[in-house]
Amino acid sequence: MGTVATAGRPVPETLAWSRDLVEPALRDAVETLPETMRHIAGYHLGWWDADGRPTAGGGKALRPALTLLAAGAVGGTPSAAVPAAVAVELVHNFSLVHDDVMDGDQTRRHRPTVWHRFGTSAAILAGDALLALAFDVLASADHLATAQAAKILSHAVQELIEGQSADLAFEERMDVGLPECVDMAERKTGALLGCACALGAVFGHGTRGQVDHLRGFGERLGLAFQMVDDLLGIWGDPETTGKPVYADLQHRKKSLPVVAALVSGTPAAAELAALYRGDQPLSDAELRRAAELVDAAGGRAWTERRADDLLREALAHLSSAGSAPGPAAELDGLAQMATHRNR
Template sequence: MTDVEDKQGVRSAHEVLSWSRFGVEPALRSAVDRLPESMRTIAGYHFGWRDEHGQVTGGNGGKAIRPALTLLAAEAVGGVAAAAMSGAVAVELVHNFSLLHDDVMDHDTTRRHRPTAWSVFGINSAILAGDSMLMLALDVLADSGHPTAQQGVRMISVAVQALLDGQAADLAFEERGDVDLLECVKMAEGKTGALLGCACEIGALFGGGNPDQVAHLRGFGEALGLAFQFADDLLGIWGDPEVTGKPVFSDLRNRKKSLPVVAALNSGTEAGRELDLLYHSDHPLSGDDLRRAADLVDLAGGRAWSQARADDLLSRARGHLVAAEPTARAAAELDAVAELASHRDH
């Protein structure tokens, strides 16, 4: 098949994400149904499938970027998406385990335009539900029957350890006033890059890719994951709550040392120095303080620097994608998803 023939019917990024949600959700629901009832109720609420009383709603479980990457990576190495379905479900469960815990640690009360699970069911219950979903992810892979399932479990384990290390650093940064850009980027590599890299890695593995293809697709996902975090940090300050589903200035309210904030604090500018005084003041930040903090990050160059870095990382991801020698259609669709993920509005 020629590249021209292989590219026929290439879907847009939004079409790919819809395909991913439609394909993965039945398997994801089936997996969640295996949880104990107490955990299943909270998980179903978190995914948007049920309300706090357990009644069925019309919601969905989110953007499904990670499972889309897994399924496309399988196709990119010449395999079929169905071969990587268990991997797609596993990475989505791990992602949502991390969201349940993140909301607790960040004290966020809104996600996906609804009250967060911990604010409805309590902190302890939300933590336990997250733990349950993490173990379910490993069970889904182990029970898949795929000949490389054990290697897939190992990949998930390595990614989760990196994710937890990144989250620990993120929390520690909130108590420090001397965070530099290098360690902030390293934190983001673990917190976000590791799981997106794993999503692509498992897809390529389960799709039958050779070691070089698996490695390059992992590199694609890791670079994209870091670009995704830059975009997410920008949304955490300037995102529209009506679109993001999170409170306005949520990251600033929590005084998070996000990438644009750390860039501003290390800028050596007058705006950066004023931001430092505001961020490390003893009093709670008012609405006016939050608006001023956002302006200061922008004035100090944190916003422009973050977008430029996201663009650079997207280029790096594309380099890995080309090196993996993917099938043409899957390459085009992975590129489209990468563009959307690094320049998104929610």
């Protein structure tokens, strides 16, 4: 990940600052889980290996950083929003654990996924534990708006689940349209990033207008983030992404670039559809050909253009929120990083 300069800190420093604030509280929360669930959660979060030996790793922690900066953007104290940031990160990781089960993904962050290492049943239970813990952390926060925050988080979880349900349903269909695919991605990814920003604004005592605009910033950024994720799911470098090459094509996922290609009406779209209709695993040559066809049918270019458009829409919401200059510049920097990344 490259350094993106802002009027405040460079992006890596912003993320490190966020982790320093959030991780102790996240670890304290996970410590309250029953022993088996605590062990699996810590493994998934990259804190230790399957045998409990400490390791260095973990995800980007983008969502907690958005929450803390959103609190600062409306004039609040970022540290006061730590419980909200922890809750969002727990929900995000609940979704990752369950998504890996449903998608059959065997690798995440360069090592076996939870279900692949501990079994499907244990992974489902661990995801459930993380979700319950998120609401426990939020309910325990010393803040007047915890009830409002819980409703915002609950709505985001319901949207996320609906988006994942649609994503799974698409696997059984060849007639998926681009608008419904975009709607799925908005729910699956956009809702939680919007929630992260809205919760930060709530914990920072922002106005209703500020909460709405920062939610809009997060939702637009979340959809752009998903589009970039879908591009990486086809063309990302496995050494960088931690996932197998052509991972999404192996599963015949109806990701945004794929659907954009399938509905293009081009000869490449017809050939791609024939590959997707098959019921046998795609060979290495077929996977390479499928990636070429998505590109040839315009799926890659459409997704890249739409991600750029969404970034502009997100930044317009950020500007309309009347945010404090320092946090606003760092939110801008995170948005640029999230939409111009290689993992």
